[in-house]
Amino acid sequence: MITLHHLENSQSIRILWLLEELGEEYGFKMYDRDPETMLAPANYKALSPLGTAPVITDDAVALSESNAIIDYILDQTDIQDLRPAPGDADRAQYLFWFHAAQGSYQSLQTGRFVNSLAVERSPRLVRGIIGKVMGMLDQVFYGPRLKAVMTKMEDDLSRHPFLAGERFTAADIAMGYTLQMAAMRGDLAEDYPHTQAYVERMEARPAWQAALTKDGKFVGVPS
Structure with missing residues (x-):
């Protein structure tokens, strides 16, 4: 099952929105920013090579970059209304x-x-x-x-x-x-x-x- 590692006040809100639009089961783990630096905590940065939000994990996969994550999630679901197929006019x-x-x-x-x-x-x-x-x-x-x-x-x-x-x-x-x-x-x-x-x-x-x-x-x- 895909788990979203969600950093507060970050671009990972996009992925949370996507998962809610799909309406399928997913894991969710919230991470707070450091109150002084407002940066992601060390355990969040360790999740992926870039150390940036958003990040998802799925079995042995840890993936960052918003659009890569969106494509990966859509690849895992039968719900394809959100992505016009090749040949579609849009x-x-x-x-x-x-x-x-x-x-x-x-x-x-x-x-x-x-x-x-x-x-x-x-x-x-x-x-x-x-x-x-x-x-x-x-x-x-x-x-x-x-x-x-x-x-x-x-x-x-x-x-x-x-x-x-x-x-x-x-x-x-x-x-x-x-x-x-x-x-x-x-x-x-x-x-x-x-x-x-x-x-x-x-x-x-x-x-x-x-x-x-x-x-x-x-x-x-x-x-």
């Missing part, structure tokens, strides 16, 4: 957004967040210089690329209710965490109203609400 759109979730959107948001931490935690004497450098990076790299992703997403969601088309898929789960963080920061409401409405629809899903209940601590933080 397949290409599904593949694009499923991989853009981690390959583009999450990585860009994480890079921007790390840059802000670098400015915030740098020595006061050089903070102004570092702030200018990081501001330039945001202006010429992070900002334009994030805008390109969000513009396409807004356009797609203005024409159909889900990322891959007319049906809910694992692409919506993969993108969910990062979009919810953007909504919490207020990054969507003004410029991307269709995306903001989409996030609100996802948050209303019974499986998402069940995942929040099982987690019991989720408030949303970058991880």
Whole structure:
């Protein structure tokens, strides 16, 4: 049986959501962050080579990386509604957004967040210089690329209710965490109203609400 090793306030909320959507039996083990560093505890980091969330175990398998885990779980179930098959009209759109979730959107948001931490935690004497450098990076790299992703997403969601088309898929789960963080920061409401409405629809899903209940601590933080 697949067991989710769930780190509080982390990207593993995606996997908990997926498991609740499938409605099949799974194991669950909760891990708290260190209250001082807010990092994962040592016993969590020891679960996989990367030491990052999420992680699942299944017999002798220990697997990290959100999208790898999603595919692995879907491979183990007969429920395939969440993944358009080869030849399906929605397949290409599904593949694009499923991989853009981690390959583009999450990585860009994480890079921007790390840059802000670098400015915030740098020595006061050089903070102004570092702030200018990081501001330039945001202006010429992070900002334009994030805008390109969000513009396409807004356009797609203005024409159909889900990322891959007319049906809910694992692409919506993969993108969910990062979009919810953007909504919490207020990054969507003004410029991307269709995306903001989409996030609100996802948050209303019974499986998402069940995942929040099982987690019991989720408030949303970058991880």
